[in-house]
């Protein structure tokens with residue numbers, strides 16, 4: 001019975017990491033500690049580049065991001081912050097007890113951001129609020145309708161193709177849960193279970209997701225999604241034209257969350273996204289990354 005409960009707890013814990021397909025309710029014994037893993041870079045490092053200069057009147061906001069390191073929606077927000085050279089503090093949330101976001105009464109998902117002391121929930125909302133604070137347009141660059149369409153597509157389609165791909169085989173699933181265990185805010189016990197039992201559980205769960213999404217070949221679904229975006233970009237450098245739109249930044253952020261996995265490498269080799277991705281890499285690498293505390 002105890003073994004069954006532990007197994008169930010781990011399945012729920014891990015499934016939570018596939019972004020809310022099942023609500024996470026876990027035993028109190030599985031606890032982590034508040035651990036801000038990154039602090040803001042020094043202010044001199046953060047001077048906006050001429051390319052991405054903010055409105056003169058706009059101030060850099062104070063941002064704390066409550067997140068899971070491996071969550072695509074969190075990666076999307078990080079990409080937006082880093083593209084715009086906004087310093088932020090990262091707080092890794094323990095997926096089992098979520099005590100780091102205990103202040104949030106109703107909303108229990110990540111990302112949550114505190115922007116100038118105000119709580120903002122949901123990746124799209126966070127990015128919208130940042131845009132307002134930074135004095136930027138919603139699209140950043142490009143046609144507003146097209147950018148808006150692909151910003152919705154990022155969450156509704158692209159992000160959903162990731163779990164069946166990253167947990168496709170047992171070795172792939174174990175690699176992913178190993179990475180989650182390494183980067184997440186876990187106790188040693190949670191880390192062990194997430195890595196091994198969670199990996200096996202996620203392999204099984206991913207098959208259910210695949211069926212639910214009516215996907216026959218998960219890799220092909222990923223390549224098709226990547227190619228769909230590339231086709232939308234067409235002859236342009238980015239969807240935004242000469243500079244990335246908010247949708248470019250969001251697609252990049254979501255795909256970057258699987259960068260270390262086989263699915264990402266296969267996507268690079270078998271879809272047409274590589275040239276766009278490399279252009280985005282260049283733009284993103286010009287931005288400073290958060291500094292480990």
Ligand SMILES: N[C@@H](CCC(=O)N[C@@H](CS)C(=O)NCC(=O)O)C(=O)O
Nearest residue numbers: 019020024071073109110111122123
């Ligand atoms: N629409 C939300 C989705 C957020 C989401 O599903 N987050 C997942 C992690 S990737 C989560 O917090 N799951 C935990 C839960 O559902 O309890 C967004 O874009 O921020």
